[in-house]
Amino acid sequence: MKENIDDILEKAARRDGMLTPEGYFDDFARRMEASLPVQPWETEMRDTREGRVMPAGFWQKVRPYVYLAAMFAGVWCMMNMFDMIRSSGDVTIPGNNAILAEAIADDSFISDYCMDGMEPDDLYNDLYEEGFQPASLKNF
Structure with a gap:
């Protein structure tokens, strides 16, 4: 060297x-x-x-x-x-709801329903087509 x-x-x-x-x-x-x-x-x-x-x-x-x-x-x-x-940016699930926990864990659900760019009418239509019941939310 x-x-x-x-x-x-x-x-x-x-x-x-x-x-x-x-x-x-x-x-x-x-x-x-x-x-x-x-x-x-x-x-x-x-x-x-x-x-x-x-x-x-x-x-x-x-x-x-x-x-x-x-x-x-x-x-x-x-x-x-x-x-x-x-x-403070952590997501908390009220009432330990298993359905919400499963939905948040699903990447396709987040990209389809939680990201910007989806119109509210499209969201409502997709939820009703999948069999969403608004009465299931009365615990919140």
Whole structure:
């Protein structure tokens, strides 16, 4: 595998002088932090009304953590709402009616009678042709 990588680098033959010195990134973060001075705005807060400098208070220190907690609480609430919406779409059969349960389980019944596109008159005619008795629904 190593020889394949070397072979690809040789084929590319990109020699433009842009190389990093050995060990450059080993302690890069420490050197960068040492070279940057601490800015006054990192430790102080300026009162804009009177132009005086005030030390950072408790709220300035904990504000990012409070915002993070609020974000997670919002995500949790959103997931609960999605769960409630999803579970409310379940079909319930009143009175444990076996005939309705059988009809709902039948895909052809659902596609014929419950999908959009069927006119009510056609539905009534089909039900009467199959021997539907409206008196059987008086339990509902």
